[in-house]
Amino acid sequence: MKNHSFSVKQDIEFGVGIVEKLGEYIQRLHGTRVLLVSDPGLVKAGITGRVEKIIGAAGYPCVTFTDVEPDPGCWVVEKVVKIIVEEKVDCVVAVGGGSSMDTAKSAALVGYSGKRLQDFWGYYLPVEHDPIPVIAIPTTAGTGSEVTRNTVITDENKYKMVILNDKMLPQVALLDPELITTLPAGVAASTGMDALIHAVECYMSDLATPFSDSVAEKAMELIGPALPRFVANRADIDAASDMIMGSTLAGITLSLCLPNQAHALSHPLTGFYHVPHGLANAMLFPTTMEFNALADRGKYKKVYNLLRREHAYTENFETEMLIDYLVKLNEKLGLPKNLSEMGIGEEHLEEMIVDAQKTKIWEHCPRLTTPEDMRRLYLKTMYRGTPKEKEIK
Template sequence: MLQGASFSFNVPTIIEYGRGNLARLPDFVRQLGGKRVLVVGDPGVKAAGIVGRVTSTLEAANIAAFAFTDVESDPAVQSITDGIALARDKSCDLIVGVGGGSALDTAKAIGLMLRNAGTIRDYVGIGKVPHAGAPVIAIPTTAGTGSELTIWSVLSDTDADVKISIGSVHNLPRIGLLDPELTVSLPAKFTAATGMDALTHAIESCVNKANQPFTEALAYQAIALIHKSLRRATHHGDDIDARGDMLLASAMAGIAFNATRLGLVHAFALPLGNKFGIPHGLVNAIMLPAVMAYNASANPDAYARVAALLGHDVAGLSNSEAANHAAQAVHVLRQDIGITQTLADFGVTPACFDAVIGEAMTSGNVAVNPRYPTADDMAMLLSRGIDGTF
């Protein structure tokens, strides 16, 4: 970070962490004045019985609860419209989002639109939402997106065939309820992919041009926790301590990138996810080592620390030398947790590059990346994503 730099840092969301925290949900709803609650989840958390646990917990406390689980893995604008209609029909005054990033992003957007005019498309970008939405309590069941603590909702606009992002302080949940017990049923492959999403958030935040002391501390701690616990959480899903570490790491990384934005991995993630259906955490895992290797020379001090935090032996190396080991450390981690796919496995070919690069370069994450890429640089990174090298 440059001497004399200025920055802002704000964490208005209340974080409530603890095993069994779901039992406290009715108290939090009452604190926020909620009487009729829309519980937003996805089919997966519904099938796992978690949506039912949430609604039952509320109803046992005499709080009316209505479930909305029509949420895709890449939530469409139509889901927001349908959720708003149900919330209004049931006179809901508070939203509880439960699930992964898709469910939480949908819940936040529904809350926004209950108290703002127009459609969600009117607020694409950052800082365009005029009024606070209905209060939202976000309950993550994955440890990856950090959506319970971020200003962003990422949605699919199927009409335009693009992903859109809505960023606003009004899009922050009022409470992030973190209960590691709700994450133990997550299958290994999703634990791995969402964990790599959290790692990408942390790394891109702490190495980019907008990094600052508060975000740096959170991001580095998140990386340390992920190194300590992602392998255990993936291969021993009932390890509640590892699950708790990952939930905290995801939240910390979310707070960090909320203030800094991210980098080229996330610039690529939106078009690759939208055009080829690659799950968000997985596309991050595929692209992260290549982007790290490309960026290392632009911020060797930060990348050297990342390498050390990920357990790579950098003793006796200069920061420039150590920085070049960071990508290898991430590659080893993703192999250890079973992520071996490349972009080629999802049908990405050089013929697609221009369309992907064109959309990626419109991302606000490009400007804060440690290096500003040319189109040729972006094509090189996609090529490495195809063949799995870095």
């Protein structure tokens, strides 16, 4: 067993209606002026207003920012930082999916430092100041950002900036399954696949440890059976509970490991085509898992059986069984068959290959991946299930 270390420095509470305890946590963090970061969809769903009332009833002044964009840019973070400074905010509450939480975490990191977000871009750069405390309340079961030490923000050149730092971790995560029951089916499907892919890719990472493996296995065990049920009926509170807990566990593995090729290749798809992060991952995942089969190390069989927990355990396993399962899972969830169905072609292929190479993810993938491999992975994902797929060498 190789040397490794881990820590989980965070308060995590799970339960139906747990969001009502928000005021207690603001008090514990010695907050006096609160910034609530959310998005227009949650305003429409009434969730933002509900959280505002909870904060107000607890006696805290609150200013609300709801202009978070999908896959937010650094310019959005700059707007939030300006509010923090002008309103003298000392506690940030993030309500939403990955976009809201990453925006809030990024703005809280910059805080009163006088710096720009770009100054912190990278992996574990020194941060000499203490960020503003963050309470994260997820309303999707997908990104796991409520328990991760990183954010992903788009820069002016459409590149996805990754900041990985222990000081990015929210102090509190409140997991309320009721808050994800209003998700549209398509969002539930793509974000749910994102959570599943976090667990599987971290399980396959060469940074995986016995601790991260145990967390990833439990995440897969929860998400695998629950995801189709949850997409079919978001009001199923048991399925919602398994999804939000599974997503958070998968997020914890992201703080311990790094994901694989699907994530590295998905970032340019979001940057160039504005494909939602979870959907981009879901499209790439069967292709990258097929590519990594040579470096299986016996884990594919475990993944297959964990995801199909409601079925009898399979001893006679072949790699194709897992790949076929993932392709059919996307189909069952109503996701596109391939990228070409989404109108994505080869016009930005070379730029995406260059862009994808900028991440450190490649250093820890199960299988060495060359730029030519990346080209094939993109092309196979574009044309999966069509005659053109067979032409890709």
